[in-house]
Amino acid sequence: MRPIIRQLRPKQWTKNLLVFAAVVFAGKFLDIDSVFDSLLAFVCFSFIASTVYIFNDYMDIEKDRLHPEKAKRPLASGELKKSTAAIVALLLFSVSMVGSYALHPTFFVILCFYFIVNALYSVWLKHVVIIDVMIIALGFVLRGFSGAVVIEVEMTSWFILCTMLLALFLALSKRRHELELFAEDPARQRKVLEHYSRGLLDQMISIVTSATIMSYSLYTATVSDDVQMMWTIPFVVYGIFRYLYLVHMKDGGGSPERVLLDDKHILVTVVLYALSVMFIKLYY
Incomplete structure (x- = not known):
């Protein structure tokens, strides 16, 4: 089994x-x-x-x-x-x-x-x-x-947009990790990585990161019944920045679920974010 x-x-x-x-x-x-x-x-x-x-x-x-x-x-x-x-x-x-x-x-x-x-x-x-x-x-x-x-x-359209952008961020970070992993032995890497470069992926990640933070911030600021959700923005920003730190400085990002379970900073951030959202939805 x-x-x-x-x-x-x-x-x-x-x-x-x-x-x-x-x-x-x-x-x-x-x-x-x-x-x-x-x-x-x-x-x-x-x-x-x-x-x-x-x-x-x-x-x-x-x-x-x-x-x-x-x-x-x-x-x-x-x-x-x-x-x-x-x-x-x-x-x-x-x-x-x-x-x-x-x-x-x-x-x-x-x-x-x-x-x-x-x-x-x-x-x-x-x-x-x-x-x-x-x-x-x-x-x-x-x-x-x-x-x-x-x-x-x-x-809501905002939820779809934010989810899509965050998922793109994770997927591009994974591709960057894979590219670095097989930098010295390209023959062992997945075929699609032949069409990517570190510079291209870094540029894509930069664009998606900015779009994700802006989209989430606009969502919390413009949806009137969720205006208190603006207090959750710092959790989103820190979580994304922490993930970027792991990708660039710790050669992480190859497995988002592993990062969630192994990195205490990411895990605590996700838990605090979820609790804050539930508190806001319950009392506002």
Whole structure:
């Protein structure tokens, strides 16, 4: 069971916590039904994401064996048989499809779209420069949108914009980390990195960073019923700056979920941000 659990990449399920954003920002985090539906949505999204991880690792076995970290994955290392992985993927896919349809038909459509796009990403789109990072950003937007759908609240354009920009920031930072990791051995890097350079990625990251901070600041300043949200801006700014510090000074950024769990500064910032948002939504 241990190789199977590792293959599901449960640490990466932290990305799916974005499903709960709608509950928090809509001020419905004290509503048991909404929280429970969001929890089920989180499970469904985690299962479909793990299905994608298995499919991606299945397609990239040979390439992963050349990677210093990915070579340790169950499929690449041979700990997990291909047939076993296929059965687990089919089971997870079935459960997520049935569960998502039971929650909300639109959520079912979103998960189907997410799976198709990510399957195309694993086969083809991850080799297309710029499109590759935009697909990653789309996945985060779909997570946030799913949370809004299952509790039937409207998702604002500001939320979509801020989520997309933050996801682009994380995706570009990951590409920069990978570029640095294989700087001395380009033959082992993913194909799309041939079209990137450190200068290009730094410029893109700079643009997205500025756009993210400005968009979030404008959101908090212009949405009248959330004007107290301006007090959360320092958390967002510090979190982004801390992440940039880890990328440029500590060679981090290759795995956002690992940064969240391993860097105490980032973790505390995220927790304080979430608590401050809930406090503002509850009392204002």
